[in-house]
Amino acid sequence: MDIVVVAVLAGPAPAAVYTAATRFKVVGQLANQGLAQAVQTGLVRALAAGERERAGELYQAATVWLVLLTWPVWLAYAGLAPWMLRLFGPSYGSAVPVALVLAGTMMVATACGMVDVVLTAAGHTGTSLLNLLAAVGCTVLLDLALVPAHGALGAVAGWSAGVLVKNLLPLWQLHRRYGLHPFGRHTRAALRVRGWAAA
Template identity: 30%
Template sequence: MTRPHAGELLRTVLSNCSARLLAMLGLTLATVLVARTGGPAAVGEYALLRMLPGLIGVLCVLGLPGALAYFLAEHRRDLPRLWPTLMAIGFAGGFVGTALWLAASPLIAKVFFPHESPWLIAAAGGTVATQLMLTVGKTALQGLEDRRGGDVVIAAEELAFLPCFVLPLVVGVHGLAAIIIGLALADVVVAIDAWRRVSRRLGWRRFGLAGHGQGWWGRPERSLGREVASYGLRGQVGGLITLLNLRLDVAILGAIAGPAILGGYAVASKYAELLRLPGTALTWVFYPRLAKLDENQAGTVARRMIRPALLGIIVAAIPVALLASPILRLLYGASFAPAVTPARVLVAGMVLAGASGVASAYLYGRGTPGLNSVVLGIGLVITVVLDVTLIPSHGALGAAFASTAAYLSTDALLIVLLLRLSSSAPRHRTAVAVSEGSS
């Protein structure tokens, strides 16, 4: 198979970055509205409800979102009973995740939402399934290489919350209830569109009407399910660790310092994560493409992208850091001024994110997600140790320093791993397979 044209790849990455920037704009506008109507405490609760249900959901689907692009590559997507197997995993995970949230809701309310009704926190469990439905639909589009559809869903995922949050406010529902309703409605609306695009990409016959295990519905294949779960769980570890590295500081800070301080830190974190968008876009675009190439071609393409991805983020970090103060004060008001310094610290932690995004795409595309997970696990250890050490005495700034150390460490290790493996891919093929099988 021939390698993708460089110009076409660049356009695809830029398109995905644009979609993610629109999503970030939607998130920013929503956060501003939440901040203006409820203050820093409401922003903290919003951040927790965006993170915790999704975390439980991805834990319960055996790594399905991370496995989809691999199993939906052109030479794998017509495996017998593939779709019934994938759907069975998704529905079972959504049911289990919702049940776990309901069972744990008294503890969740006590730790993270001490001033809210436990029944309201229990109701937020519905977003476990809605977030999962959206996430699986979005990653299915990635695997099917519907780049336009995937970009639309990425942007809509955040933009949809704003009108869905305004709707309960208009009818007189405020506070945390309005946030929960807005999140659930936005998930459902965008998920329906995502799955509509998936079915059109496959052909409308796939909307549950095809026989012989080729439609969405039918009897799942147990052995295929084990194969999907084996790949997915190895990647799931890395995906979960990435999520924890990005959000564990939020959870620990929220539990220790409370929603008000967390609200300011959540704003700082989202601002700094602007610099992670290109790396995420590179992973999104390159993962399914590299899965179609042979090992030498994949290594060549990935190595070629390292330098421009690295230099681009370093250059972009300078104005992002300098503009932190005026932008955060303008958007969120004077009460969010303490978020400026943590934002600048977090910006420093993002400078390697572009190159590490290429590295993660290479490892996933070559069928070795466990190696990615091992490296990210090192970063998680750094995050936990530094969070519990620094947050009690330094609050939000301690959380920022902990996350920055974890980001830089894991990103640097991923880049080194890419350079070493791709420079001697044939010689290491057997060793990588053995290592991956034991991870």
């Protein structure tokens, strides 16, 4: 949707730049979807049985694995963006700030873990829908305000705000309702398992 907004409000050239700089986010989304499928059944079972300790263990273990899998990718993308984007053409070098905002936003979102999956597993599908609507509304409003003057950078700022709303809002809701956090003592246990497997 935001690509269309950029094309309409700023023109096809900024839209092309924005498209090239943001296509890389699919990598992180694939890792998130794979882990979600792996732990969702266990989360539903644990939350339905009132086993918050087990739910917290699954949530934190999945979060640390998500961070370990994706943060190196985002850091590499941020570092290599000036060279990677110019492969599309010399004018695409202007998309480097877009890539940096994208990488930073995805790292924050990844650190929140699968908050929406946990929220829906707990049965709060209506709350999840409201969170999604809030994120979309935030993105659209900021796109309309920023894209005409800032083009692709304005669009990624709107997208970033929407992603942060979509992750931080359910993170607060999970903390308030269940006391669940993406990091904790189970994070250390997951890291020990990873270290043992690597050895």
